[in-house]
Amino acid sequence: MTETPVWAAADWIARTQLILDSYARWTGRELQSRVGDPAEQSRRLFEADFVVVAHGTEADPILCYGNRKALELWEMDLAAFLQTPSRKTAEPVHRDERREMLERTARDGYFDDYQGVRISSTGRRFLIRKAIVWNLVDADGQPAGQAASFADWQPLEANRGLS
Template identity: 50%
Template sequence: MSTQTDWKSPQMLRWCQYLLDSYAYWTRQELIPRKGTTYEQASYLFNCSFVVVSHQTREDPVLNYGNQAALNLWEMDWRQFTRTPSRMTAEPVNREERARVLQQARTQGYIADYRGVRISSTGKRFLVDQAVVWNILNPDGNTIGQGATFSVWRFL
């Protein structure tokens, strides 16, 4: 599976900082070790063993970031992943629950310990467990997206 290097763009390096800063703001913990340059942090995030995904705020959000673990799990390359409506990561039967969780995170800032079923691009179903979903803020404190991370999943 090929990966393009779009995560290295200046826009994505900035997005990764917003994602990391917001995670720390809401959870009072760092998602990754925050050392080195912006590029080094983004590289660590992209290559870490746990899943990190995000989408921007809009009516029907499209995924705008997925690290290598996410790309592998959803069986997509960067280009496919970042053109996928976020809702498509869940089967139709699970989309209402997914929407409820995202709304809960929007209201509370973040939720921890989320559990739900997702589906890869080839139809493989998997259960996500102990996921954190959080609002991504810009430096002005405005919500500009939502992120999710998890390290526990199993195929069904």
């Protein structure tokens, strides 16, 4: 018996549509081409060669979406990723900067050209560049979290910092 891939699950497809619809709403552009049915769009976003992550609206937001590239970068399996508070994707020293960026996004709808340092589950640090962060909004216009996408990142050597 073959296990259904995560991107083919109904709730994952719905979350993918929320991410894609919200991105288009705020930016006026598509995150990826919207060809095919929602399941095909879900597969394509999960397998994309750029990172896509999202978190919910909890008081301490939990990650609710990560595509394959995000799972590789943060060095986690999906089960662990989906239990991670999104603040833990950044080192404590960088969390105030991250919080300010998320507050600006909440106020303005989206923020593009974000740059910041993140940390994987094994402690590997990396610099992300040219990230876009946007609010997730459901069909009724209610807040549903925030998402981010980027294709530009660079590993940072321990004790070397930003270069």
